[in-house]
Amino acid sequence: MSAETTSRQQWTVDLPIEKNEWNIGLIVGPSGCGKTTIARECFKNEITRGFNWYKQKSIIDSFPEEMGIKEITSLLSSVGFSSPPGWLRPFNALSNGEQFRVTMARALAEQSKTVVIDEFTSVVDRTVAKVGSCAIARAVRKRKQKFVAVSCHFDIIEWLNPDWIYLPATSEFQWRSERQSRPPVTLEIINVHRDAWKIFRKHHYLDSTIQKSANCFLALVDGQPAAFSAVIHFPHRQSSSFREHRTVCLPDFQGIGIGNALSEFVASLYACRKKYTSVTGHPAMIQHRAKSIHWQMTRKPSSVSRHMGLEKNGKRRIASSNGRVTAGFLYCGPRREQEARQFGLI
Numbered sequence: 521m522s523a524e525t526t527s528r529q530q531w532t533v534d535l536p537i538e539k540n541e542w543n544i545g546l547i548v549g550p551s552g553c554g555k556t557t558i559a560r561e562c563f564k565n566e567i568t569r570g571f572n573w574y575k576q577k578s579i580i581d582s583f584p585e586e587m588g589i590k591e592i593t594s595l596l597s598s599v600g601f602s603s604p605p606g607w608l609r610p611f612n613a614l615s616n617g618e619q620f621r622v623t624m625a626r627a628l629a630e631q632s633k634t635v636v637i638d639e640f641t642s643v644v645d646r647t648v649a650k651v652g653s654c655a656i657a658r659a660v661r662k663r664k665q666k667f668v669a670v671s672c673h674f675d676i677i678e679w680l681n682p683d684w685i686y687l688p689a690t691s692e693f694q695w696r697s698e699r700q701s702r703p704p705v706t707l708e709i710i711n712v713h714r715d716a717w718k719i720f721r722k723h724h725y726l727d728s729t730i731q732k733s734a735n736c737f738l739a740l741v742d743g744q745p746a747a748f749s750a751v752i753h754f755p756h757r758q759s760s761s762f763r764e765h766r767t768v769c770l771p772d773f774q775g776i777g778i779g780n781a782l783s784e785f786v787a788s789l790y791a792c793r794k795k796y797t798s799v800t801g802h803p804a805m806i807q808h809r810a811k812s813i814h815w816q817m818t819r820k821p822s823s824v825s826r827h828m829g830l831e832k833n834g835k836r837r838i839a840s841s842n843g844r845v846t847a848g849f850l851y852c853g854p855r856r857e858q859e860a861r862q863f864g865l866i
Contacts, residue, residue: 573611714730735752762793799819
């Protein structure tokens with residue numbers, strides 16, 4: 521008997537995705553089960569095959585020319601890449617996790633119909649994969665786009681929270697009529713020396729320095745540093761206060777509110793003693809606080825001179841000095857007296 525000279529696999533697939541409205545789908549299964557082949561057949565030319573990026577210019581310059589700086593940075597923030605210093609770097613200078621977020625943002629920007637990503641989250645560690653999946657899902661739904669992830673990782677299901685799932689290994693298709701909230705993230709918050717700032721300073725949107733008098737806090741996720749917040753005393757003859765000095769969330773953990781959660785927790789400690797204020801120029805943080813019942817805006821976003829986002833001579837750039845757009849806030853949320861005592865603040 522002669523040996524077969526060719527090997528052939530064949531799938532019969534039924535994806536009834538036209539029957540219901542949806543935004544996010546997931547094709548998931550082990551290697552070799554036909555995920556990519558099925559995705560190519562079902563979605564034809566909609567699979568993202570990578571992008572060309574300028575080698576020397578910032579990632580912002582590679583986005584469609586018709587997009588303004590505000591729209592680009594808003595999209596980057598929505599997928600969990602809200603680090604202005606990172607926006608100015610070329611693509612090849614970013615970490616794997618940052619490249620993953622930026623690629624997702626560009627796919628959403630350039631593909632107006634269905635965005636299909638093969639090998640979704642395969643090149644990033646699992647923490648980045650889960651957090652990134654949650655941020656991307658939220659961005660897709662907000663933009664009312666359609667997004668299909670093709671992946672061998674089942675651990676992203678609860679974070680991506682798809683409307684439908686197809687498992688090629690068993691030919692099983694399922695609608696998920698009731699989406700669940702993402703899994704909870706537990707933060708361990710500790711008081712740390714200001715030397716911890718070294719891990720975070722290059723990601724701060726304004727300044728890499730920190731005052732020697734700052735009292736510093738670190739948020740840990742599964743034992744890993746995720747976010748940093750520092751507080752200084754703000755003397756005033758009539759009404760002294762405490763003031764937020766620096767708050768930064770590392771890129772791998774951006775997109776699910778960890779930075780804002782740490783900021784508000786620290787504010788709730790110091791508000792037990794005096795009023796707690798903050799001036800921020802971070803677009804995502806301004807947007808969050810403007811909607812939050814825990815913050816009162818004391819000064820609307822304004823700038824003395826330059827804006828953070830500018831377009832000049834057709835080229836995009838970001839100003840990085842005093843005169844950026846900032847807004848002022850007063851914390852008016854709950855006060856955590858018990859925790860403030862545990863930290864020795866009262």
